[in-house]
Amino acid sequence: MGERMIGVIGGSGVYDIEGLEGAEWREVRSPFGAPSDRILTGTLSGMKMAFLPRHGRGHVHSPSSVPYRANIDALKRLGVTDVVSASACGSFREEMAPGDFVILDQYIDRTFAREKSFFGPGCVAHVSIAHPTCPRLSAACADAAEATGSRVHRGGTYLAMEGPQFSTLAESKLYREHWGCDVIGMTGMPEAKLAREAELCYASVAMITDYDSWHPDHGEVDVTAIIATLMGNAARAKDMLRALPDHLERDASPCPHGCDRALEYAILTAPEARDPAMLEKLDAVAGRVLNKAD
Ligand SMILES: CSC[C@H]1O[C@H](OP(=O)(O)O)[C@H](O)[C@@H]1O
Numbered sequence: 001m002g003e004r005m006i007g008v009i010g011g012s013g014v015y016d017i018e019g020l021e022g023a024e025w026r027e028v029r030s031p032f033g034a035p036s037d038r039i040l041t042g043t044l045s046g047m048k049m050a051f052l053p054r055h056g057r058g059h060v061h062s063p064s065s066v067p068y069r070a071n072i073d074a075l076k077r078l079g080v081t082d083v084v085s086a087s088a089c090g091s092f093r094e095e096m097a098p099g100d101f102v103i104l105d106q107y108i109d110r111t112f113a114r115e116k117s118f119f120g121p122g123c124v125a126h127v128s129i130a131h132p133t134c135p136r137l138s139a140a141c142a143d144a145a146e147a148t149g150s151r152v153h154r155g156g157t158y159l160a161m162e163g164p165q166f167s168t169l170a171e172s173k174l175y176r177e178h179w180g181c182d183v184i185g186m187t188g189m190p191e192a193k194l195a196r197e198a199e200l201c202y203a204s205v206a207m208i209t210d211y212d213s214w215h216p217d218h219g220e221v222d223v224t225a226i227i228a229t230l231m232g233n234a235a236r237a238k239d240m241l242r243a244l245p246d247h248l249e250r251d252a253s254p255c256p257h258g259c260d261r262a263l264e265y266a267i268l269t270a271p272e273a274r275d276p277a278m279l280e281k282l283d284a285v286a287g288r289v290l291n292k293a294d
C-alpha cells in the first residue's frame with residue numbers, strides 16, 4: 001500500500017498554502033501541455049501535499065484557458081492519490097449563504113470550449129461519472145472544514161458554465177428553479193471528469209461568494225463584493241487543509257468507492273488497434289491498466 005498524497009487545486013483567491021514543511025515550487029512537465037503553474041510540494045500536518053493554483057499565480061488563466069488536462073496529469077505524475085479542489089461559486093439557495101462551503105456531489109456540465117478527456121482516437125475509454133466525487137474524501141473535507149469553523153453543506157449540485165461573463169437573470173432562474181442546481185461556477189468541469197479518468201479520488205469544496213443574479217435583494221453579481229468574500233473564504237480553506245490530514249488515513253488504502261479503479265473495464269480499443277503515440281501520453285493517467293499483461 002502506498003502513501004497518500006493530497007493534490008490541492010486552489011481556485012480564485014487561493015494561490016498558495018502556507019506552513020508546508022520542505023516547501024518547493026516544482027516544474028512538472030506533462031504531455032498534455034504546461035500546467036497552470038509550478039506545483040508547490042511539501043508536507044502539511046504530516047501528510048504529503050502538492051498544491052497547484054488553478055489560474056496560476058497572479059491569476060493569468062481564464063476559466064476557459066485553464067489547462068485542465070495538464071493539471072490533473074501533472075498531479076498524477078507527482079504521485080497524488082486524492083485531489084481536493086477549492087472553488088469560488090455563486091449560490092442559488094437562500095440557505096446557502098456567502099461564506100458557506102458546499103461539498104459538491106453532483107454537476108451539470110454546460111462548458112463547451114474545453115478538452116474534456118485524456119482519451120480519444122487510438123485509445124477510447126468510457127468511465128462512469130454518475131457519482132463524480134469521492135464520498136470518503138468529501139466527508140473528510142466536510143469534517144475538516146467544520147472543525148475549523150466553516151458552515152458546511154454536505155452535498156450540492158454545481159452548474160459549470162463556460163464564462164467568463166456571469167449568467168443572465170433568465171439563466172440564473174433556469175438553473176435554480178428548473179434544473180435544481182445549488183451553486184454555479186466556471187471551473188468544476190471538466191476537472192472532475194478528468195480526475196475520474198486519472199483514477200484519482202476527487203472532492204470539491206465550493207466556497208460561496210455571492211447569490212448569483214436571481215436574488216431579489218442582492219441584484220447583479222458584483223466582482224468587488226465577490227473578492228471581499230473570497231479573501232475570508234480563502235483563509236478558511238487554508239485552515240481546512242491544515243486540518244484535513246487528521247480526517248484521513250496516512251496510507252492510501254483502496255478507495256471503497258472505486259475511484260482508484262475507474263479505468264478497470266473502461267478502455268474499449270483493442271490492444272492491437274491502440275495508437276502507440278497516444279499510449280505514450282497516457283503513461284501516467286492510465287499506466288496502471290495499460291501496462292497490465294492482456
Ligand atoms: C472570482 S469570480 C469568477 C471566477 O471564480 C471562480 O474560479 P474558481 O472556480 O477557480 O475559484 C469561478 O469559477 C470563476 O472562474
Ligand SMILES: Nc1ncnc2[nH]cnc12
Pocket residue numbers: 088089090091161166167184185186209210211212213221226
Ligand atoms: N455567480 C457566479 N457565477 C459563476 N461563477 C462564479 N464564481 C463566483 N461567483 C460566481
